[in-house]
Amino acid sequence: MRALLMIGEGRLEMDDIAMPDVREGWALVRTVASAAGLFHTQMVKGMLDTGGLPRILGHEIVGEIVEAGSPASPSPGTLVVADAVVGCGVCEWCIRGEDSICPWMHHLGIDLDGGFAEYVLVPEANIFPLPSDIRLEEAVMLSSAVPATVHAVSRVxxxxxxxxxxxxxxxxxxxxxxxxxxxxxxxxxxxxxxxxxxxxxxxxxxxxxxxxxxxxxxxxxxxxxxxxxxxxxxxxxxxxxxxxxxxxxxxxxxxxxxxxxxxxxxxxxxxxxxxxxxxxxxxxxxxxxTFGFTRHDFLVGNALYLAGRLDVSPLVGPTVALEDVPATLAHIAEHGTGGKRYVVDVGMGAG
Ligand SMILES: [Zn+2]
Incomplete structure (x- = not known):
């Protein structure tokens, strides 16, 4: 599969790599779209531990289910948005539903492979189905900006x-x-x-x-x-x-x-x-x-958006191809994003 790999500090490179092996409890998702913003410029500079290199960044993931084992999972072909926060599932914070402050948390696109590749593995519990006719550029906003806001508004x-x-x-x-x-x-x-x-x-x-x-x-x-x-x-x-x-x-x-x-x-x-x-x-x-979001925030944020209570269109920035992400990040580092999220087209035309 095609993937944009972080291979060192400040170094991103397109490559053809093997598909991830499907694991129990994890779904294989064909990535449709991701996003690029200021956070990625800091990730590429080495701000956060990537848990080893090479790493596939991209914590905002909208995709299509290819394979999932749980009977509760959406069926293959369903469009989904993924929660990139992967709590350990065992500790007292995870038991309270506070995934985003789990001390043993991992994160797709940070220290687990994320959405800057044609396929990505996502925990089955972190997948939320979306209607197939949703505007894909807006669906990307449901992967981070909306749940983070719902989390903050709920917490306070x-x-x-x-x-x-x-x-x-x-x-x-x-x-x-x-x-x-x-x-x-x-x-x-x-x-x-x-x-x-x-x-x-x-x-x-x-x-x-x-x-x-x-x-x-x-x-x-x-x-x-x-x-x-x-x-x-x-x-x-x-x-x-x-x-x-x-x-x-x-x-x-x-x-x-x-x-x-x-x-x-x-x-x-x-x-x-x-x-x-x-x-x-x-x-x-x-x-x-506040920091991040929990899976419950996706249920609330998606429902508000689908009910027409949120207009995320002003957050949508330009769409760029996966291979153009390094140049886009260089541009963002210099000029900022103007309050927008750049949409990364990984497979928006396919499927
Ligand atoms: Zn935990």
Missing amino acids: GVDAGMRVAVSGVGSIGFSVCQVAKAFGATTIVAADVSDGQLEAVAPWVDATVNVGGMTPAEADAAIREAGGVEHGFDVGFETAGHPSSVATTIKVLRPGGRAMMMGICDGQTAISFDSYLAEFVRREVSLVT
């Missing part, structure tokens, strides 16, 4: 009638606004420093605020005023990964509110308060973090 407990502030509306913040609305949030205010991003998310939220040049205190006041939420928001999402956005997200909370920290700040990060007691401790706020 967004519920009917809640008031939500979202700081940073790139691709993840954009999805957060939609999923929070689907979970029942009735007031959503989006803040960003880009008018373009705010215009894109405007149809999904009640108000937008450009917080460019504002201090966190000024941003807090502007976001409360825009939402008509004088005493603060039930939930704040931080997706920008910037210390001032972190500070704003904590400030906009009502007493007893909860902040979901999704953005990744660079390196050592300090959060400062003028009064640690008045602004933080005595307000009884909760800070929650």
Whole structure:
């Protein structure tokens, strides 16, 4: 089969290799599409342990079942999306359904072979059927962006009638606004420093605020005023990964509110308060973090998408061929992705 192999730091190479051997409990999937983004540029630089080389990257996998042993598995030919997180299945976290924080977790496309190849092995428990007429470019968004958002919105407990502030509306913040609305949030205010991003998310939220040049205190006041939420928001999402956005997200909370920290700040990060007691401790706020997703998040995310509650089309970037992934990653490393996911065509025309 054709595969794009990572053979060393910064080195990707197309090759013809043997098909993977089918194992009990694992399904053989013909890859239809995968995705390329900033994460892959970091993987190629050696950010995470690949568990040996060569390794086939590509943690976002949409494909077609070729062979699966379980009677519960979709039949051959069914279009599926795969959850790339492979928990050990044995530990206390896996028993709780917290696959994404299993200390013994493996990951397709990181330390197990992933979707940058014509065929891939996926645990049968990690496969979710999709309708055959789904737009393939959008199906790719169901493999990571949507479940990651569902995970965060669920973990922080967004519920009917809640008031939500979202700081940073790139691709993840954009999805957060939609999923929070689907979970029942009735007031959503989006803040960003880009008018373009705010215009894109405007149809999904009640108000937008450009917080460019504002201090966190000024941003807090502007976001409360825009939402008509004088005493603060039930939930704040931080997706920008910037210390001032972190500070704003904590400030906009009502007493007893909860902040979901999704953005990744660079390196050592300090959060400062003028009064640690008045602004933080005595307000009884909760800070929650998130990483990845669980299999349950796929059930929820796919159902919301198929019911028309999510529009993932603004997340879809250009489609590139598998052999063009190295050049695409070089382009992304230099110019970014503009809040989009590049779709990798592995076998979109076949089948
Ligand atoms: Zn485990």
